[in-house]
Amino acid sequence: MALENLYVAVIGAGPAGLYGAQTLAKLGARVVILNRDIKPGGLAEYGIYPDKYKMKDGLRAQFEKILASPQIKYLGNVTIGKNGALTIPELFDLGFDAVLVTVGAQGTKWLGLPGEHLRGVYHAKDLVYHYNKLPPFSSKQFEIGQHVVVVGVGNVMMDMAHWLVRELKVDTVTAVARRGPAEVKFDKKEFEIVGANVDVNALDFEIARCEPFMRAVGQDPAQARAEILAGLPRALTPISNTRFLFRFLASPREICGNAAGHANGLEIENNELTRANGDLKAKGLGTFDEIPCDTIIFAIGDAVDEQFGLPLARGAFAVNPAPRFPIDGISYEAFDPQTQTPLEGIFLAGWARQASTGLVGVARKDGTNGATAVSEFLQTLPQPRKFHPDALRETLHTRGITPVTNADVKKLENAEDAEAKARGLPEFKYATNEDMLAVIRGQ
Numbered sequence: 001m002a003l004e005n006l007y008v009a010v011i012g013a014g015p016a017g018l019y020g021a022q023t024l025a026k027l028g029a030r031v032v033i034l035n036r037d038i039k040p041g042g043l044a045e046y047g048i049y050p051d052k053y054k055m056k057d058g059l060r061a062q063f064e065k066i067l068a069s070p071q072i073k074y075l076g077n078v079t080i081g082k083n084g085a086l087t088i089p090e091l092f093d094l095g096f097d098a099v100l101v102t103v104g105a106q107g108t109k110w111l112g113l114p115g116e117h118l119r120g121v122y123h124a125k126d127l128v129y130h131y132n133k134l135p136p137f138s139s140k141q142f143e144i145g146q147h148v149v150v151v152g153v154g155n156v157m158m159d160m161a162h163w164l165v166r167e168l169k170v171d172t173v174t175a176v177a178r179r180g181p182a183e184v185k186f187d188k189k190e191f192e193i194v195g196a197n198v199d200v201n202a203l204d205f206e207i208a209r210c211e212p213f214m215r216a217v218g219q220d221p222a223q224a225r226a227e228i229l230a231g232l233p234r235a236l237t238p239i240s241n242t243r244f245l246f247r248f249l250a251s252p253r254e255i256c257g258n259a260a261g262h263a264n265g266l267e268i269e270n271n272e273l274t275r276a277n278g279d280l281k282a283k284g285l286g287t288f289d290e291i292p293c294d295t296i297i298f299a300i301g302d303a304v305d306e307q308f309g310l311p312l313a314r315g316a317f318a319v320n321p322a323p324r325f326p327i328d329g330i331s332y333e334a335f336d337p338q339t340q341t342p343l344e345g346i347f348l349a350g351w352a353r354q355a356s357t358g359l360v361g362v363a364r365k366d367g368t369n370g371a372t373a374v375s376e377f378l379q380t381l382p383q384p385r386k387f388h389p390d391a392l393r394e395t396l397h398t399r400g401i402t403p404v405t406n407a408d409v410k411k412l413e414n415a416e417d418a419e420a421k422a423r424g425l426p427e428f429k430y431a432t433n434e435d436m437l438a439v440i441r442g443q
């Protein structure tokens, strides 16, 4: 069947959803994007570090072009799911022919340790949303002390370090890794931002401590050191006295607290390295240490929102193990593991399909591939379900939701640009939904 009269609901307007919508529109389908946030962009708007102006503006320009397509309708400020304005079954009742879920990974991944509830313990994503001014995180208070432990050694840890070292200028930042110096996951480019604050003597001491464990699995400590410090020659001039430290081969076991209920230390178990099925794993040695600190931030990746309403398998949205429309051998089809049946017409892409995996370019490719799978499904339909835009608008209206359109977003962005100019800032963002809606409504 030609795709001209078929409607796809794309849930989420991050890179996966936006590029997925573009693909569907190019193939002839009509797309309605339903996005929780007022603004489109997802983590490209609210995750990428705020001062990456060039990258963010470049992506905004691409997103604007996509949303200008007459075949794509953007409805922001509309949350879909079990606790949202509409559920996925209701989208099919309204006549959508397929649904592409690109809601990202909105859950937080925790280790289930004693003391995680203590004050001063946070998940990196909440802080990322806070400093990028995503409501409601923008208005939440976070108590960041002077001695901060960040668990994880990926690029999100580096973004945390960027904020702590160059904005908050705390006394110490200690990045804690369960594996060794050769398994860090951050990029050289991100290291350059905070590299000048690394206490190189302390790093050398730590690598020397890890040496026997690294040699035991055939690793060269000098090579790992060189890779960690590869960005040092191009490191930015430091603007704080923060000491940036690393603690390797350390698995968090408990968060220690004081009588006031505030975190004051992280107990870790020391690890060795072992090889299992080709993977390098951390194995506890049964010895423990405590890293004194006043703040602990988990930068160990995100998880999908378990309340969204799609069935889960191993903590992720379940995908059909025998897909009807695989793309590059990958399944984009939602699945119910309990009944062992595919959820017909529901597709997953981006971080909703694989949480915390890859850069914007990876999400773009996944959104495009997911959309291609959707288009193959659409061609098997005997006839359109007959979506009515008015019915969607009326249903949202009866539920008290006034969606934000692409024209509204433009109005908001123009107002923010004007405000930035007036204040002499490189960028200005309204930090609450109320403020954004007031600007949109001209109040």
Ligand SMILES: Cc1cc2nc3c(=O)[nH]c(=O)nc-3n(C[C@H](O)[C@H](O)[C@H](O)COP(=O)(O)OP(=O)(O)OC[C@H]3O[C@@H](n4cnc5c(N)ncnc54)[C@H](O)[C@@H]3O)c2cc1C
Binding pocket: 011, 012, 013, 014, 015, 016, 017, 034, 035, 036, 037, 040, 041, 042, 043, 044, 047, 048, 049, 052, 078, 079, 080, 081, 084, 102, 103, 104, 105, 106, 128, 156, 159, 308, 349, 350, 351, 352, 357, 358, 359, 360, 361, 362, 363
């Ligand atoms: C801290 C951080 C920094 C990063 N920095 C970079 C970088 O510098 N460069 C780079 O290339 N990549 C970076 N990335 C990776 C990049 O942001 C992701 O690869 C990409 O944004 C994932 O896209 P997505 O569309 O799958 O999900 P997201 O970008 O998370 O988009 C999800 C969208 O779904 C919407 N949504 C969520 N729940 C619902 C719901 N229930 N109903 C309706 N809508 C919903 C959200 O509002 C959002 O718009 C970073 C990631 C993080 C976490």
Ligand SMILES: NC(=O)c1ccc[n+]([C@@H]2O[C@H](COP(=O)([O-])OP(=O)(O)OC[C@H]3O[C@@H](n4cnc5c(N)ncnc54)[C@H](OP(=O)(O)O)[C@@H]3O)[C@@H](O)[C@H]2O)c1
Binding pocket: 111, 151, 152, 153, 154, 155, 156, 157, 159, 177, 178, 179, 183, 184, 185, 186, 190, 251, 252, 299, 300, 301, 302, 356, 357, 358, 359
């Ligand atoms: N500036 C940028 O370009 C930028 C910024 C932010 C994010 N991103 C991208 O976004 C994606 C997600 O980044 P991320 O930093 O969240 O993920 P990541 O790169 O996978 O790093 C996660 C870190 O957490 C550790 N970890 C995971 N589970 C753990 C556990 N149970 N216990 C202890 N440690 C654990 C990992 O250790 P192990 O290796 O041992 O699993 C790893 O060090 C990546 O693709 C990243 O490149 C890019």
